[in-house]
Amino acid sequence: MTDTSEVRSDDRAAHETQRTRLHRLMRYIPLIAPVLLWAVPCWVLLYTGQHWPLPVTLVGTALFVLGLVAMPLAMGRGHGRRQQDWAAIIGDTLLGASWVLFTWSVLLGVLLRLGLTVAGVGESQDRARIVTWAVLGTTAVLLAWGYAEARRVPRVRRLDVQLPRLGAGLDGTRVALITDTHYGPLDRARWSARVCETVNTLEADLVCHTGDIADGTAERRRAQATPLGTVRATHARVYVTGNHEYYSEAQGWVDLMDELGWEPLRNRHLLLERGGDTLVVAGVDDV
Numbered sequence: 001m002t003d004t005s006e007v008r009s010d011d012r013a014a015h016e017t018q019r020t021r022l023h024r025l026m027r028y029i030p031l032i033a034p035v036l037l038w039a040v041p042c043w044v045l046l047y048t049g050q051h052w053p054l055p056v057t058l059v060g061t062a063l064f065v066l067g068l069v070a071m072p073l074a075m076g077r078g079h080g081r082r083q084q085d086w087a088a089i090i091g092d093t094l095l096g097a098s099w100v101l102f103t104w105s106v107l108l109g110v111l112l113r114l115g116l117t118v119a120g121v122g123e124s125q126d127r128a129r130i131v132t133w134a135v136l137g138t139t140a141v142l143l144a145w146g147y148a149e150a151r152r153v154p155r156v157r158r159l160d161v162q163l164p165r166l167g168a169g170l171d172g173t174r175v176a177l178i179t180d181t182h183y184g185p186l187d188r189a190r191w192s193a194r195v196c197e198t199v200n201t202l203e204a205d206l207v208c209h210t211g212d213i214a215d216g217t218a219e220r221r222r223a224q225a226t227p228l229g230t231v232r233a234t235h236a237r238v239y240v241t242g243n244h245e246y247y248s249e250a251q252g253w254v255d256l257m258d259e260l261g262w263e264p265l266r267n268r269h270l271l272l273e274r275g276g277d278t279l280v281v282a283g284v285d286d287v
Contacts, residue, residue, distance in 0.1 A: 037098040038068040041105040045135060048109070049128035067094055078185065079247075083216065085185035092185070097143060104138045153194045156202065169275020176204035176233070182244070183214035183224035193227040200232050206272055207233040209262065211242025211286060218252035229260035235272050237262045240283035 042064035046057055071094040078088025108131055116127040161175075176199050183192065199207060209228070214221040231237055239262040245253045254264045263270060265283020272279040 034068060034072055034098075037095075037102045038064050038071075041098070041101045041135070044105040044109040045132045048131075049124050050132055051125050051128075067098060071095060071098065079215075083220070088185040088215075096146070097139070100142050100146075101135070101139050104135050104142075108135050108138065151188075151191065153191065153198055156198065166279070167275070167277025169277035170272075170279055171275075173206070173272070173274060173279070174202065174204040176202050176207045177210060178207065178231075179210040180212040180242070181209070181214065181225075182212055183221040184216060187224065189224045189227065192224050193230075196227045196230050200230070204233050205235045205274065206281065207231055207237045208281075209237075209239045209257070211240055212244040213239075213242070213253055213257075215244055215248065217248045218256040220248075222256065225256060226260070228257070228262070235274070236270060236281070238270065238281055238283060239264050241266070241286050243286045246286065 042061060046052060046060045052060070071091055074087045074091030074094065076087075076091075077084050078086075078091045112134055113127055113131050116122070116130060121127060121130070178195070178199060181192065181195070214225065218225070239254075239257045241250050241253065241264075254266065257264055265281070266285055267283070269280050269282035272281055
C-alpha cells in the first residue's frame with residue numbers, strides 16, 4: 001500500500017516545482033514585452049514582402065533597435081531613483097508610440113492585408129507597402145489626436161444618479177468628480193488652473209478628487225497641484241489616494257491636499273447635511 005503522507009509530499013513537491021517555473025517565467029515578462037512591442041512592428045513594416053531599398057531597411061531597423069534600447073533606459077532614469085523628468089518624457093513617449101504602433105501593426109498587418117488579398121489589389125509587394133503606409137498613417141493620426149486630447153481641458157460629463165434611500169433634502173445635490181490628474185514631467189500648471197476654473201462653473205455642493213493625482217512627489221509637483229486650492233464647493237472638498245500616490249510618498253500628497261483646504265479621507269468619513277437630511281461620504285485608502 002502507498003503511504004498517504006508520501007503521496008501528499010509528492011503533490012507538494014510537484015506544486016512547488018510548478019510555482020518555481022511560473023516565477024521564473026514571470027521574471028522574463030518585463031524583458032519579453034518591450035522586445036515584442038518593437039520587434040513586431042519592425043517585422044510587419046519592413047520584412048513582410050515590401051522589398052524596400054537596402055538603405056531604407058537598414059535605417060528603419062536601426063530606428064526600431066534604438067527605440068528598443070532607449071525606452072527602458074529612459075523609463076528607468078525617469079521613474080527610478082534619479083527621477084529625471086526629461087528621461088521620463090522620452091521613455092513615456094516611446095512607450096506610448098510603441099503601443100499604438102504595435103496594436104495597429106497587428107490589426108492592419110492581418111486584416112488589411114487579408115482584405116486587399118481577397119479584393120485582388122495589386123501584387124504582394126504592393127499590398128505589403130499599402131499596409132506599411134496605412135499603419136504609419138494611422139499611428140501618426142492617433143498619436144497627434146491623443147496628444148491634443150491630453151492637453152485640452154476634459155469635457156464635463158453630466159450624470160443623474162438616483163439613490164432610492166436618499167433623503168428629500170439631498171435631492172439635487174451636485175457632486176463634481178476630478179480624478180487621475182497625473183501631474184508629471186510635463187508642466188501642466190496652466191492646464192490644472194483651467195480644469196479648476198471649469199469645476200468652479202459647476203457650483204457643486206461636493207467636489208471629490210479620487211486619486212492618481214500625480215506621478216512624482218508632492219514637493220516636485222506642487223506648482224501643478226496648487227491650483228486645486230482654488231476649487232470651490234458649497235459643502236466640502238474631499239480627497240482619497242489612488243495607487244500612483246504610493247509610488248511617490250503618499251503622505252506628502254495627503255499633507256499637501258490638506259494644506260490646500262481639501263479633506264483627505266483616509267479610512268474615515270464626513271457627513272454632508274442638506275435640507276435636514278444627511279449623506280455619509282467615506283474614503284478608503286487604495287490597497
